[in-house]
Amino acid sequence: MEKELTPTSAADGVEQALKVLEGKWKLLIMFHLFGGKLLRFSELERAIPAITQKMLTQQLRQMEADGVVRRILHHQLPPKVEYGLTEWGQALCPVLDALLKWADLRDDLR
Amino acid sequence: MEKELTPTSAADGVEQALKVLEGKWKLLIMFHLFGGKLLRFSELERAIPAITQKMLTQQLRQMEADGVVRRILHHQLPPKVEYGLTEWGQALCPVLDALLKWADLRDDLR
DNA sequence: CGGTATCCGCTGTGATACTG
């Protein structure tokens, strides 16, 4: 089925997509997880030294709720939690590439 | 020359690109201007009834400064101003398409 | 180890009034 595409509906669709990326640390977290990598909470903290625990938790929770990140809980002592991208999260990679290329285009066009 | 691409530099590049799109009304304005359309200030106001004059001015000024929108001033009475996309602005169209498709993918993947 | 809870400042947005 075809969707009708008015300026309003198109802008709305893109905004839905962008909302998933909004948040000061989400892109950085994603780029650390691309390639199917799994990282523990503490490994993410070390990979992103400037982030606070609060923000790391908050951003991960939102990304999980949005379906880009999955949380893998290993029941053991001490507790171990790993984070990775979902299939949908990995599908974002080419889109982000396109955005990077668009940013580069600016220099070429002027 | 090749750029080295660390998670940090990649996230940074994407953030630069996204900053241009941030702002409550910018996407909506862009979608009204795609296809080489030129619209007057008052036409944009009518096309986007919920926007205030302040926000329309502010978003247009920022988009102009960022290089996605161009302002065409016709010296006549009464004054006439038209807004359109720059070449770089129009180059964003396929990228936004990719984002739309990514958003649609979510439903397919679960 | 992997989190929560709380307080607080800053920036983006809205409402409204005014202007060349």
Place this chain on the structure above:
DNA sequence: CAGTATCACAGCGGATACCG
């Protein structure tokens, strides 16, 4: 017609302390 100026407010993110 096409703006500018001012005030008010909500939500994001930072700092810090505490918890199972």
